[in-house]
Amino acid sequence: MGDDAGSGASGHDRGDGGKDVAPVWRSGLLRQIVLVALAYVFFGQFSLSFSFTSFAYEANSVLIFMAEGVGLAAAALWGSRIWPGVFVGQFVLAAAHGLSWPLAIGIAAVNSAETALGGALFRRWRIEPSIQRMRDISLLLVLIVGVMQPISATGGTLLFWWDGRIGLERFEETWLSWWLGNSIGQMMVAPMLLAVAALDMGRRIRGIHLFETCLLGLVSSGLMLLGPHLSHMTMGLMLAEGMMIVVAARHGLAGATFAVTIQAVFLVQMTRAGLGPFVGQTAGPELNLFLLRLMFIGQFIAILFAERRQDERQMRLSHDQLSQAQQIANLGSWSMDMVRQRLTWSDELYRILELEPDESGSSAERFMLRVHPEDRPRINTAFREALSGQPYECSHRLLFPDGRLKYVRARGAIRRAQNGRPQVFLGTMLDLTQMHEAEQRLHLYAHLFEQSGEAIVVTSSENDIVSVNPAFTRLTGYMPEEVIGRNPRFLAAGRTPPETYVALWQSLNERGYWCGELWDRHKDGSVHPMLATMSVIRDPAGKLTNYTASFVDISERKAEEMRIERLAHHDTLTGLHNRFSLHLRLEQALLAARREGGRLAILFFDMDRFKCVNDELGHHVGDLLLTEIASRLSGSARVSDIIARLGGDEFVMVLTGLGEQARDLVEQIVSKISERLAQPYLLDGHTVHSSSSIGIALFPEHGEDIEQLTRHADLAMYHAKEGGRGIFCFYDDSMNSGHSERRALEADLQHALDEQGFELHYQPQIRTEDHCLYRLEALARWRHSERGWVPPAQFLPIIENMGLAVSFGSWVIDESCRQIAHWRAKHGVARVAVNLSVSQLRSPILVQQTQASLVRHGIEPGALEFEIDESVVINGSDEITTQLAALNALGVRLAVANFGNLLSSLVYLRRLPVDTLKLSREVIAAIDRPDDGNTAIIVDAILTLAHDMKLRVVAEGVETEAQRKFLTSHRCDLLQGYLLSKPLTEAEVVQLFNGGGI
Template sequence: MRQAEDRDPDRLMRAILSRAPVGIAVIDYDGHYISVNPAYAEIYGYADEEMIGRNFMMIFPGESQAAVMIRHQDFLNAGAPFSGEWNVVRRDGERRVVWASSVSFPSGNGRPYRLVYVLDITDQKKAQEQERIAATVYQTTSEAIMVIDANQRIIAVNPAFTRLTGWTFAEVEGRNPRMFRSERHDEAFYAEIARVVEAEGVWAGELWDQRKSGEHYLRETTVTVVKDALGQVKNYVVVFSDITARKSAEDIIRWQANYDSVTGLPNRHMFGDRLAQGARQAAESGKTMALLLIDLDRFKEVNDTLGHSAGDRLLAKISARLRESERPGDTIARIGGDEFALILTDVADASEVEAIARGVLGHFETPVKIDYELVFITASVGISLYPGDTQSLEELFRNADQALYAAKGFGRNCLHFFTPVLQRAANTRMRLATDLRQALAEQQFVVHYQPVIDLKTGRIVKAEALLRWNHPTRGLVSPGTFVPLAEEAGLIVPVDDWVARQAIAEVARCRRLGVADFQIAVNQSPAQFRSAAFDGIGWVQELSRQGLDGSAICIEITEGLLLNAEPLVLANLIAFRDAGIEIAIDDFGTGYSSLAYLRKFDIDTLKIDRSFVANLEGAGLDICEAIIVMAHRLGLTVVAEGVETERQRNVLKSIGCDYAQGYLFSQAVSAEAFEAMLVEQMGGASADERWKESAE
């Protein structure tokens, strides 16, 4: 029975039609549907039974039904072809495009039926139209287009490419696009482009190339990756345009609007912008910005004697000297005829400002040669601080101008702060610089030690040596005040040596107390590394004399020392590493550290700056966590500075910080007090436990 059903032709035909992916319909002589398969009905959005018995004109839009009917009659009467592309309309009103073909076959009533085959080609037609538009754009756009295969061979270019570069397709086909490179970018530049393209799938930017003629031009470029269905790179599409003339014009306009034509320095317009920018930075950082107005003394006499042309050349040479006083982030500008302004950002205090201002005056000590004349000229400097003196930029400028007037009144060739209080403070610092020379000889210095706690155990395992100056009449003087003075006076090297020797002796005592592997961190000034070779640093030999190896001491340096290290500094750092002395980066995250330098010098420890620890409730948490993760990936340990609350301690411990120091555990104390803490710890009480007991 089953075999008989399988051999039933009508049953087989119905099964085939119901599963056919092509739309199939049978239409009678009068144009009514006799049968439609599911694929046909789906194309038009109907159910099968909804189309049976209805006229096939139902699928055509009204405006084309008359033309369709004529074709239908020609087909019936003369057997004319009834195939091709047709615009149709679905039940929901959507317009589609189909390809249809018809054949006739006899019916039992003598009037032929029509068998129709239909494919929905709407999407293919859209794709063809898009390809046509893309081809038109490709051929007519003013932007150059180059297509490269996965093996870095050029496989297509458009006419604009030839117009822009001078190269025809025949000349570049199959060649590597390296052939267009200029010499203005190094390999690292192109490697970065490749990295971004690989990681993100697109790179956009500006680069210099060369034409067939050898002429260099600046192009605005976009490189896009085209991948196949498997995610493999198929092509790179490079679209670019020549922006040389535009950039040149923009640069000229920008330069003229912001720079002085005589000196090349920022003009008064840019000075105003930089001053406002510096004020915002000072407000955000809580540090000080200083404005120095610098006026040339008796410049008019130069103009009157040698002429304005010589005066302009003098201004140009003076401006070159003044640039030497600029630090990163500072601005020196010409704001008037013979008046300059120096904006100092991120300064610690008035003593730092004074030191820079005296450096400015030092630039005028050497005469300037103009033609065959030696011109001796001096300057007066007026100084005002933001926000210490005022929070108004207008008043800040006025204050500096008044201070400049006062400097002129004191006889020129000098500096003057805006307030008498600041001036007295500057005088005090000058006297301190003199007293500093006696401090070492008279043993006025003392070293205090701040414990460093292992966050896992809560025990003291390290310490930081901190220098204090017990002035005979002024009492304790802040290191922030006297350390810069020591550096300026050339005393920092013997002071640092003395501190290191004290720390080494203290390590030896602590280890004898039973704290194995105890270590003390010593801050070292960059001047120490620049003053002599490793063998000339006296305290290094002190380690051996005390029976200690290099691990007893950790040197704390700043990020800037690594970034701006000259050969002697590099050699000394490497020599410290070879001697087993550990190196820590202090206040990490506040400068511009390079991961390459961290690896190059095998840095052991990063010290998170206290500003991030203080902000653990905000963005500081993310920064601390990022530093810790990065450090651990590089095999470094991490110390958090400025820990003052139990919550800070707990958060740092939870994110994997290794060590901590701060007032939560102890302030810096004398050697005797510190050793007493260690003795107490040896009795079983950890620093954490002692803190809890004292809190209770």
């Protein structure tokens, strides 16, 4: 909570010496509010407990109300945000003493608002919480007496008048007593708490000081009570004021306010008992005014003494600063009385010698013990020369017990009497240790200059080279003698932009430093990028003397940056621009088109059957297809055009520089691109056919900005895709409604998936031999609340595109198993076939989910059959083959649906664990075409081979009597289609089981 508390006392939470004035109280805003509320109730109850109501104006007020001092002190320390604590404390206090709830709330609101305002003004006026200056106590007095308490008294008195507790005739009297009692209480408690909160003050109010303060306060109170027995009551009051001055002088603001508090409590209790000088009808105002005067005396005297102590501290600080300045100079001094043989050292000399002043004092012997033994003869020689009239000057070393050395230089002179005899030997000793270390560092820097791996160049103020290091020669190929005196510009390769040099010199002139990249030319003519750091060197007077530059070859780093730059702006698979780069370049193209009045077109490409290629031939072939598409698009584009891949099979091309006949030109270009993309692709031994659906938006007809143009091109592309494969569409405003409808359908579909708004219908498969029901195929149906029944061909592709095919298929499997279990329990037998999508077959949890559903509903695996499309099975990867084997091992029946489109695949089925073949609708529909004489031969061949392979054959889509007769005569095992039965609801299936018939 340190941060929260700090925000509540910005700029005022530290007193003199940088000490925290509220070090422990800051532990959370809630804790602060609770603490304020408790303290408010305590001080308020304490104030009420020793008040007396014998005076007329006291009927609705308190003689001395201390609780508001708690609120002000807390607001000063923690901020105005603690006002809820004041509100709660005042409300509890008022309600506990019989005030009505509205009145209690009103008074609490007035006092909490007053506290919040006081805390804000406390900070605005920059009052120090430690209250150590006359300005602080004066502003605090103005804040309490002139701002806060007039507000409190006015608000409280108005509330009492509104509540009927006082009449207008007592308004002024009540206001005055309220203002006076609250002012005294706040002036007592707030400064005392603020002073105690200051760490240095808090340490003093303890032990003997606390006892002494209490004693002096009681003595002062006793003197006031004895006033009538002295010569005059004024004498007792004056003595009490004198005692208060003593308390304030000795114990400061906290002691003074504490002593006044003791006196207030003592005097009120004595007055209630009928003792003392304040007994009578006017005792209340007199006592209040006396305490107010006594408090002012104590507090102002305390501040006067506090300021005096601050002045004394400032004087000591000045003395310490002078000593510190001498210490910074590392200059000690000595004075030797050569007549009395008395030697004195300065404090700094003691520090240099690292000796402590003691009884032995300073002596030549102690000094010589510190001198390095090898340097002692030098000192003796210099001293003898000084005695002979030469100046005393000697540089030597000091050796310390721990082995450390100091380097010093001593200078001195001998003052002589008129007769020439030496009288006083005066001298100074300068500690040169740091200077010696600096010289050592200079030697080190010189070594680093020579040995550095970075090339370093030093030039004059006129920018002529004065020095280079060996690394410079290695990096540039130039020897020092070839470059000394030359301007470094001869190294420039001519590839650095001119604005870089402008920024370089501007930075050197303004900041004395520059770092950046430059292109330099090696002596052999090769060009390299360099990372250079340049600095300005000035003499102590600030005059420019030299420039320094260090630089390293960053060729490898630049190559890596270029690679990263390409990764950031280009698609890693195709090398085309990515979405980010497309946005940047399209923005530039639009700016140019607006500036020149030109036109451009945005083309959105979506490859048809790309998902099938991925699913059937694998992602490797899909990636090859994307790469080849990118190559064909690049080969169809002009230099000024922009090509990008957004992800998946979505590509974008921007045609720029179009004229007035933009639409016709775009149509010609797109037609050629579409034809080129529709050409077969030979990929990894596979011949792949894939066309493209293309949406086109023109600038400025179809949009003024990137967002509009891309959205409209995307809409046009979806419209083209819905119209068939391999076509392109220009954007039209009517497409917005279709797009909105599709988005709405997706949202409704997501809701239906979340709420299980689908149901299964079941189409029977009938045996040809006895016309009995053999199996039911589960077909998903969706009844939309507004659209009615939505065709599966409309919502199933959307489920696939939304990536929800696996979860939706899992629900179909589980619901089918549940229905099988229900029908078997009621009717003894039931088999259901379920279609599997490619996404489900690729799901690693398909087998696990299927087994879980079988176990959950307690059915045999053989009652469930999975239908897989022929193209998926034949062109499937090893992953799909493994899944089929796992499902077969589980006991689930497997069927190949839509069979007949790839007749050559029949032999391939021998290697797969398949139980059933399901002839496609196209094969069955061909039976009714008399001109197709090969149909009977093909169907008969399929049936013969399938029966040889022990496979059951189902004919799907039987819709005419001719088809039924043909298939029955050619020994097809099962028939399915609207001729026999439409898909049935669950209730209709039950009716079928109960003998309703087909």
